[in-house]
Amino acid sequence: MQGWLQAQSADDLAISDWVITEISSALALKVRTGALQLDHRAAALSLFNRLLADTLTVHPVHAGHFRAAARFADRQELGLRAGDALHLAVAAELGCTLATLDRRLAAAGPQLGLPVEAL
Numbered sequence: 001m002q003g004w005l006q007a008q009s010a011d012d013l014a015i016s017d018w019v020i021t022e023i024s025s026a027l028a029l030k031v032r033t034g035a036l037q038l039d040h041r042a043a044a045l046s047l048f049n050r051l052l053a054d055t056l057t058v059h060p061v062h063a064g065h066f067r068a069a070a071r072f073a074d075r076q077e078l079g080l081r082a083g084d085a086l087h088l089a090v091a092a093e094l095g096c097t098l099a100t101l102d103r104r105l106a107a108a109g110p111q112l113g114l115p116v117e118a119l
Contacts, residue, residue, distance in 0.1 A: 014096060017059070
């Protein structure tokens, strides 16, 4: 993932505010389950915040994104969780290619007409 990020132009990298929430949630879950120590969580958050400040464009999430995400989540064949549907909704509105490590998310994007780069 780090290699992929380094190969990208900073002008091409964008996230939504939702990604910031998900990063914190994922790291907190790893601490709670004992998979990550607090000092490692702090280091990871520090690196993410540096990437956020130096490289990433952050787009807000608005009510229309939540409504589109609900429509995507309603599509049973996609098997999307709320957060994944929200990522797709934001990317779709912005006309972005969604880069993801998540196989389900990568499979759902094209079915919704969204370009995806599976990492």
